[in-house]
Amino acid sequence: MAPFRFDVCVVGGCGHVGLPLALAFARAGLRVSVYDTNERAVETVRAGRMPFLEGGAEPILREVIGRTLEVANDPRMATEARQVVVVIGTPVDEHLNPTFHAMRRFFVELRPHLVDGQSIILRSTVAPGTTQKVHALLMSLGLDVRVAFCPERVAEGHALEEFATLPQIVSGCDEQAVVLASELFRRIAPTVQRLTPLEAELTKIFTNVWRYIQFATANQFLMIATDHGVDFYRVFEAMTRDYPRMAGLPRSGFAAGPCLFKDTMQLAAASDNSLLLGHAAMLINEGLPNFVAKRLKQRYPLARMRVGVLGMAFKAESDDPRESLSYKLRKVLEAEAAEVLCTDVYIQDPTFRPLDEVLDRADLLIIGAPHREYRAIEPPASTPVIDIWNLFGKGTALV
Numbered sequence: 001m002a003p004f005r006f007d008v009c010v011v012g013g014c015g016h017v018g019l020p021l022a023l024a025f026a027r028a029g030l031r032v033s034v035y036d037t038n039e040r041a042v043e044t045v046r047a048g049r050m051p052f053l054e055g056g057a058e059p060i061l062r063e064v065i066g067r068t069l070e071v072a073n074d075p076r077m078a079t080e081a082r083q084v085v086v087v088i089g090t091p092v093d094e095h096l097n098p099t100f101h102a103m104r105r106f107f108v109e110l111r112p113h114l115v116d117g118q119s120i121i122l123r124s125t126v127a128p129g130t131t132q133k134v135h136a137l138l139m140s141l142g143l144d145v146r147v148a149f150c151p152e153r154v155a156e157g158h159a160l161e162e163f164a165t166l167p168q169i170v171s172g173c174d175e176q177a178v179v180l181a182s183e184l185f186r187r188i189a190p191t192v193q194r195l196t197p198l199e200a201e202l203t204k205i206f207t208n209v210w211r212y213i214q215f216a217t218a219n220q221f222l223m224i225a226t227d228h229g230v231d232f233y234r235v236f237e238a239m240t241r242d243y244p245r246m247a248g249l250p251r252s253g254f255a256a257g258p259c260l261f262k263d264t265m266q267l268a269a270a271s272d273n274s275l276l277l278g279h280a281a282m283l284i285n286e287g288l289p290n291f292v293a294k295r296l297k298q299r300y301p302l303a304r305m306r307v308g309v310l311g312m313a314f315k316a317e318s319d320d321p322r323e324s325l326s327y328k329l330r331k332v333l334e335a336e337a338a339e340v341l342c343t344d345v346y347i348q349d350p351t352f353r354p355l356d357e358v359l360d361r362a363d364l365l366i367i368g369a370p371h372r373e374y375r376a377i378e379p380p381a382s383t384p385v386i387d388i389w390n391l392f393g394k395g396t397a398l399v
């Protein structure tokens, strides 16, 4: 077998998961290739710039690009790599079901560019059983490759610090797949934890579903407290202060983003649609923008008011708008208010307004994403600020 030019190829390596991973491998001295079909992102990365915000990533990119990291929209990048990590998106479809057909199409198209003896590592969050299905598919396509599943568990925006501190879960369809994947991830992770593929798939998906349910619990409590005319954060502070058993209760907020909702729906689909906690969490979290709008309509003459939404990203200090509930809030409010003005510190969008203009013109403000920059705002004293995240530590202002 000819020696491989690269130790590892990251397919989907210009995305939010793939690029930090490729950088971590390249910084660890591995020879890394990236194959990504997003031409614009490929050009940006080649120029040494990050296509999105990721803590500490750009200096590393500038250090490794053209040295230990090569990037192209070219599937042959995968051919020349000993191990191929796949991090393409794994969304649910319009019926909220996992999309294995997309995974199948992806591998059928990549097939001519894979070679016997390679190790294929799935890293996207997948429905239980997917790794074994991919293994069977690749064998049916006549390939003699190892197949592993090594889920991504770091928080978007903090990947490079978290790789160094979190254990990496490693699983594979045979012993060699596990050995090779373990060797790879030991280069960037402090420890590896070995599981079967099914155990690893469930570990990752349960983690995301648990997170989603935790947020839903806080959001449900917020709605109940508000309906009783009580500010939720008076209760939250009392529940959690010096009371370690409540340390797991997160703050309320617009719980969304590219993972939690869709992974909860993936697990529901894999559980005969009887994931009662998951479906309840979905109804609560997705219903929060409507709840906020309804409360505001009861308290204010919204139809004559201009509402400002501060923060459109799905979480604080992020430029990622994917599946952000601030957009749902905007839509709901547009049907009720005279005007809705949106702004975000990190996202460029021609429909957004500068922060100063929103602070100046809005009759009512809502914190959509709790970016730290908003702590310093000074809106007119007469402008209510609705703060379901308790960014200012003064309560929600919903009652």
Ligand SMILES: NC(=O)c1ccc[n+]([C@@H]2O[C@H](COP(=O)([O-])OP(=O)(O)OC[C@H]3O[C@@H](n4cnc5c(N)ncnc54)[C@H](O)[C@@H]3O)[C@@H](O)[C@H]2O)c1
Pocket (backbone or CB within 6 Å): 011, 012, 013, 014, 015, 016, 017, 018, 035, 036, 037, 038, 041, 087, 088, 089, 090, 091, 106, 123, 124, 125, 126, 152, 153, 154, 155, 156, 258, 259
């Ligand atoms: N974003 C997160 O915080 C996070 C965390 C853990 C797991 N995940 C999982 O990782 C997966 C990827 O998420 P992401 O946020 O990085 O998505 P993303 O959209 O940011 O990145 C995916 C990348 O894959 C590329 N791509 C798509 N199809 C391709 C193909 N056929 N060939 C080559 N490249 C292709 C896209 O151009 C894109 O750059 C998701 O399925 C998600 O479940 C995401």
